Amino acid sequence: MLCEKCKKNEAKINLITVMNGQKQEIWLCENCAKDIANIPFFNPIMQNINVPFQGILTEILSNVDNGKSNIDNNKVKEIICPNCGLTYQEFKKSGRLGCTDCYKEFNIVLEPRIKSLQVGSKHIGKIPKVKGKELVQRKNLKDLKEEMQKLIVAEEYERAAIVRDEIKKLELYILESNTKEIINRKEGNCDE
Incomplete structure (x- = not known):
């Protein structure tokens, strides 16, 4: 376009x-x-809005909740990143975070405002056409393993056994898919 x-x-x-x-x-x-x-x-x-362009995002973020949040403003004003030393007031003025640790330190302010501007606060991204199915399956496998661990800790062994069986099926599916891909490469087929 x-x-x-x-x-x-x-x-x-x-x-x-x-x-x-x-x-x-x-x-x-x-x-x-x-x-x-x-x-x-x-x-x-x-x-x-009498704000420079880089401050527009900060201005939008500061006006999103219009005072409806449960955030303690005094605690927010005291936030300082231990890694780069950025204060909340500096962040509010510039609209930029100083380092990767700032996302964790300013999370109390960022997360609710990001959620109000978009669906969720976790970046999902796009799945590539090639290998995309495998990435989804591996993510599902990881999630199932985490769920099974939580069920074991909670001593919900019957549900954990069901999840274990799902994990075995998914692992077998991934193994078979990878085997087919290797065979196709050796034979020179490029179907996927």
Whole structure:
């Protein structure tokens, strides 16, 4: 899809605004998105928010819950990342986290707001067409093994036995799939 502003570059950014119940959407390339002040429906928003572009996300995040959260604001203001030393006030001002540990330290603030902006707080990503089925099966296998361990700890042995049987079936399926793939490679077949 081409950028709706310059009509030259590939559009990679989708901006959506909802004002007075009306949804407006525009697809932009990275260059045009940098020049956000010249996007027609975004101008009124930018005039009302006196914040630099990098602070827009922070402004949106800070206004998402409108005070409806159960977060203790005094505790949040005291959060400091032990790894990079970033404070909550610095994060709020810049809209950027300092290191990977910041995600853990600022989780009390980030998680509820991310959940309100999208479905869930865990990145799921896309599954590749090639080997995608195997990845899903391996993830299911890992989940089943974790579930079985929890059942054993909870002394729910009958349910644990059922899960154990599912694990054996899944392991056999993965083994057979890998064997077929190896045979196909040796024979020069590229069906998958």
